[in-house]
Amino acid sequence: MDTNIAVIEWSPSLVRGYDPLSRQTVSGKSVSDVLGKIGSPRSVGLCLGRRASLIRDVHLPDVGKQEGRMVLKIRLETLFPAMEEDLAFDYVKGTHRSEDGVLATVVGVKSEILRKALQELRSAGCSAEWVAPTSLGAVTVARALGHDDAVVVESVAGQFFVDVVRHGSLVFSRSTVDSGSVEERHSEVLRSLAAYGLHSAAVIAVKGTDLGGDVRVVEDGTLQAMATDPLSDFNIELPEDIVHRAKARAAMKVRVAVVLWLVAVAAGVYVYLDRAGMAQAYATAAMSQQSKRDKVKQEMNDVSAKVKMQEGNKASLDTAFAPSQPITDVLTLVSNTLPEGAWLTGVTFERGKDIQIRGTAIRGETVSNYVSELALNNRLRNVVLQFANNTEIENTPVIQFSVTAHVVGNFPLANASKQRAKTR
Secondary structure (H helix, E strand, O other): OOOOOOEEEEOOOOEEEEEOOOOEEEEEOOHHHHHHHOOOOOEEEEEEOHHHOEEEEEEEOOOOHHHHHHHHHHHHHHHOOOOOOOEEEEEEEEEEEEOOEEEEEEEEEEHHHHHHHHHHHHHOOOEEEEEEEHHHHHHHHHHHOOOOOEEEEEEEOOEEEEEEEEOOEEEEEEEEEOOOOHHHHHHHHHHHHHHHOOOOOEEEEEOOOOOOOOOEEEOOOHHHHHHHOOOOOOOOOOHHHHHHHHHHHHHHHHHHHHHHHHHHHHHHHHHHHHHHOHHHHHHHHHHHHHHHHHHHHHHHHHHHHHHHHHHHHHHHHHHHOOOOOOHHHHHHHHHHOOOOOEEEEEEEOOOOOOEEEEEEEOOHHHHHHHHHHHHHOOOEEEEEEEEEEEEEEOOEEEEEEEEEEEEOOOOOOOOHHHHHHHHO
16 A cells, blocks of 8 residues: 555545645545545545445454455355445454454445545546545554553544454444434443453543543544545455456466567577578468467466456356345344343344344333343344343343344345355
């Protein structure tokens, strides 16, 4: 990634821009509006807002970039079950190593969202040097203050952003409506830590975000960090762009091979004509050239076959991201059913498995009412309360509970093992 270039943060509802030379941060309703305010640059770094991208942390083998992408392609179905269409993704490896491998941050975005952002940028007469989520800047913010584990919070245009950094890698990112209440912001930080399973971490607030208590305050936030110190070797690309680049490389190899073969043929013709006569040399050169052309044609056919195989893999992925009930609808159902006095701490939903709902409530009857409401909904079956344990949060008695249910129509992918075998 290029450093010290202007960056644009794109989201469906708000566009922000930052120019590192003038240290000016602006916002607007469109990309062209924001570009005009920062000097109309011809190229920028494109940052995706938190609502436009998904963050996952995984452990990967310590292999090269392309090998890591191949491993992730096999695991995309489990990493991003909410995606219904083709997916654009990239990852960045951290420095933390364990027996499971190297901790890495995987970022996924629906291709249609990325196409829309890039199209708006092109319509404004600008190109993207790279594409990355704004939340990755939290790693730079935490590292600048010497923290490997930190929570970076920022309030922007009525939204409250929470980014969790663990072992020097971004592992969790959340965006919610900012009520402006210090207590509610503090509670949101605690909920984010609990959702990832952390008990505590350094809290870093961007200037202008009142969080109260003993927190570190920094002048620049994640967007500014992406402009001045972006992560290297990271760029989210559309699937069709990756395929097009592979075809271009293959075509270039073929053209170079043809040129080299023609040069070799010409040299051979010249030597042969000089020694054996023009007629015989011409016939030999013609036969040799035809053989080379046939060989090039065969190699082009081989490349085309490989491209078709990759297109088949993409078609399999497209089929994998088409559940009977979209995950967004199921999440809306379990959230809207939640009664007052209770809140969710985590939801796990995988293809072909029961949904697991974890939460905390003030009273036991609240949990009972919630389970009853879920059981009455015809979109769920076999609603079971797994446990409801009494505990305390900051000396306040609460009940932590877990509920499982079968989502109607959530069947396992019939040919999942076969598709994985083909991908490998």
